[in-house]
Every structure is written in structure tokens, then in C-alpha cells.
Amino acid sequence: MTAMTYKEREFQRRENDLLDALLECLQEAPLEQITIESIANHIGIAKGTVYKHVSTKDDLIAKLSLREFGDLHNLMVNVDQNRPVPVIIKDLITLGFKHMASHQTMGIIDDYVHSPNFKSKLSPEVREEIEHKDKEFDSFFIDLMQRGIDEGDIPNIPAKTLCDIIHFTMIGAYEGIWGCNAEEFTPNEILKFTNHYTSFILGGILSLED
Incomplete structure (x- = not known):
């Protein structure tokens, strides 16, 4: 380079x-x-x-999203992959939740960049970069989930469906955190909530019927 x-x-x-x-x-x-x-x-x-x-404020917002979620993606891809998939997924959910819960302002950005027609307002270069990162992020999780299915550790449900379940459930949890005053919670309370939440999500996934 x-x-x-x-x-x-x-x-x-x-x-x-x-x-x-x-x-x-x-x-x-x-x-x-x-x-x-x-x-x-x-x-x-x-x-x-x-x-x-940037050409517009929306381009700047998109670049901020790329930077912040890019940092999260880099953390996730460096998680040890030489373990059973359910263990990896639990670590990834925990990592993602801790990262997002500590970046409350990103809730505003996340809502905005996922609003209807947002991508259509971006310059071609920034839109292409956003779409590339979205595909990269999705592929990482879908491939991991498919590996778990192939190894018999995850229910035989389409990997994309399982990833969507985790994604939408996490959005709800993030909005709950972002919508409250984080200062009301001690670090220990946030840690306990994160651990309970992660176990809840993983337990739900593993209990699904094929």
C-alpha cells in the first residue's frame, strides 16, 4: 500500500x-x-x-456512519473465529451491544441513514461506499451463521432470516438504551443488562425449530 x-x-x-x-x-x-x-x-x-x-449534509452523515460502524465491523472481524459458532455469535452480539450502547448519538445517525430514500439523496461515490459496506457487513454475519447451520450448531433456518432476527431485535434494544438517560444506570447495571440481553438473543435463536 x-x-x-x-x-x-x-x-x-x-x-x-x-x-x-x-x-x-x-x-x-x-x-x-x-x-x-x-x-x-x-x-x-x-x-x-x-x-x-462532501457535496451535502447527507453525504457527511453517511461518512460518519461509515466511520463509526466501520470501527465496529473491524472489532467484530477480529474476534477469534476458531470456536463454535454460538460462542462467536454471543461474543459478537455482546461486542456490538456494548459499542452501540456507549455511542448514543449514533442512534440518531442510524435511524436517519436507514430512513426511506436516504441513499437516493447521496452522491454516487458515497452511495457506492455505503452499499459496499452494507454488503460486507451482511456477508460476514450470513457466512458465519451458515457455517453454524452446516456444523449443526444452529437451527436449519435460512441464514439471512436468522441475521435479520438478530438485527431487528438489537435495533429495538438500542432504541431503548438511546431513548433513556444512560447516566441513570451504573456501569455494573449496564454490564448485567448486556449479559442478560445477549443470552436472551442467543437462547432464542438456538431454540427455534427447523
Whole structure:
């Protein structure tokens, strides 16, 4: 891989600053009130500089989603795969839940990027990147679930269906966490909830009939 030039590194650094600024703005105002100009003002740069990185606010939101969920994907693919699939799935659910529960602002982003017609509003380059990451994420879980089915550890139900069950159930749990005041819960209470939730999901999957 060719090393990045100084100019490329600076461009990447500024883009990360913009994504951080969007996250910080989300803690102060609703998403619909945030503009390219307010993001630029937040970090003291000209609005025109933002447009060197993205064409619209939606593109910036998509890039933030790519960064945050990309970090989660990287954590997941590095989980030890040389174990029974149910054990791996439990670790992945726990990892995903802990990551998302500690990033409450991402609940707003996740809802927005999964809203109808969101992808149609993106520039072609960003839309292609989003779709590629979605397929990569889905393939990782579907392949793992299929392995569990083939090895007889997971009920013989279409792998995509099982992945959808986990995904939609986790969305409900995330919304419950994001919709409350996390400061009301101690770290130990959150840990207990995460462990109970993970066991509940895995137990439900394993108890399904073929």
C-alpha cells in the first residue's frame, strides 16, 4: 500500500475533524437544525472547505456512519473465529451491544441513514461506499451463521432470516438504551443488562425449530 502524502493526510485529518464536529453538534441541536455552515462554524473553517469533502449534509452523515460502524465491523472481524459458532455469535452480539450502547448519538445517525430514500439523496461515490459496506457487513454475519447451520450448531433456518432476527431485535434494544438517560444506570447495571440481553438473543435463536 502506497504511503499517504502530507496533503492526503491533512485532507483525511480535516475530514475526521468534520465528522467529530457533526457528532458534537448533534449533542447540542436536532439533526434537522444542523447545517453545513453550522458544522463549519463549530470548528472555525470556511463553509467552502466543507464542500471540498462532501457535496451535502447527507453525504457527511453517511461518512460518519461509515466511520463509526466501520470501527465496529473491524472489532467484530477480529474476534477469534476458531470456536463454535454460538460462542462467536454471543461474543459478537455482546461486542456490538456494548459499542452501540456507549455511542448514543449514533442512534440518531442510524435511524436517519436507514430512513426511506436516504441513499437516493447521496452522491454516487458515497452511495457506492455505503452499499459496499452494507454488503460486507451482511456477508460476514450470513457466512458465519451458515457455517453454524452446516456444523449443526444452529437451527436449519435460512441464514439471512436468522441475521435479520438478530438485527431487528438489537435495533429495538438500542432504541431503548438511546431513548433513556444512560447516566441513570451504573456501569455494573449496564454490564448485567448486556449479559442478560445477549443470552436472551442467543437462547432464542438456538431454540427455534427447523
